[in-house]
Amino acid sequence: MKKVIFLLMIATVFFIVGCTSKEYKLNMDLALEALEDKRYEDALSSFDKAIQEKETKEVKQSIKATERMAKSISLYKKGEFEEAVSKSQLILDTKSEAAALKTLKPQAKSLIAKAKKSEKELQKLKEDLESGKKLLRNGQHEEAYELLKKVAKNKVKHGKGKKMVEAANQLLMDEIEYENQKESIVPVEKKEEIVQKQPEKPKDPVTSVQEKPITQKDAENLVRKHLNLLDSEIKVRFDHMNEKGDYIIHVYEYVIDDPATQQGHTATWGWYGVNPKTKEIYDAFK
16 A cells, blocks of 8 residues: 555655646746847746746846846947947857757847947937037038938937937027027118119009918928929928018928827928918028
């Protein structure tokens, strides 16, 4: 009888161990599949289930490497490129035969290359923005406009770069206001000269019918047609009226940074003025 009980106990142990091994392998396989698809949160969830079944060196290393990869991507999206490179390098330096590392190392290597390239682009963006500010301080407005417009058109998606693009857009807006105010200021002597040169209006009661000024929407359509953007996704929107009473139209593109939330930023193509009476279109900075 004792022998039968002993055999039953051994059979039970083997059954439990067999089931545990099966669940462990299933969750490890699910985690590896998630890593292939770069679904790191799902991979970590499966690894956590696996380690509850069996705490092995492989699963511990896999969890640590996956957490580092997820953190590296988060840092990259925030524009923290140097930190992203540093965190990814830890994955490459890990000595392990774990299947997860074989998947993660090429991904980490690819991210390092992207981060280094983005860091160079960010540095160039910063230099252009600072150069644009310096040109403005030196009164070189046309040169500053071209440089700031280049920065504003950038489709950068990370945090630091987005702030630089926003700063360039604000400087462009300030420059438009500056140019408008400068044009609206006429010296007293000049005003008197203009008044003296004004011909007397005929007293003929018959006057020509004045064409009705165009609307803001009409101005947008004129600019869109002028730039050949009739079938384009580029935004053409009225922004404000300048001191001369002309419509100022903002032409820009909305760049999606996060497809999940649809959040993004604007990349400016240009600013255009439209005379509501003559329908004349001009670059608002020239």
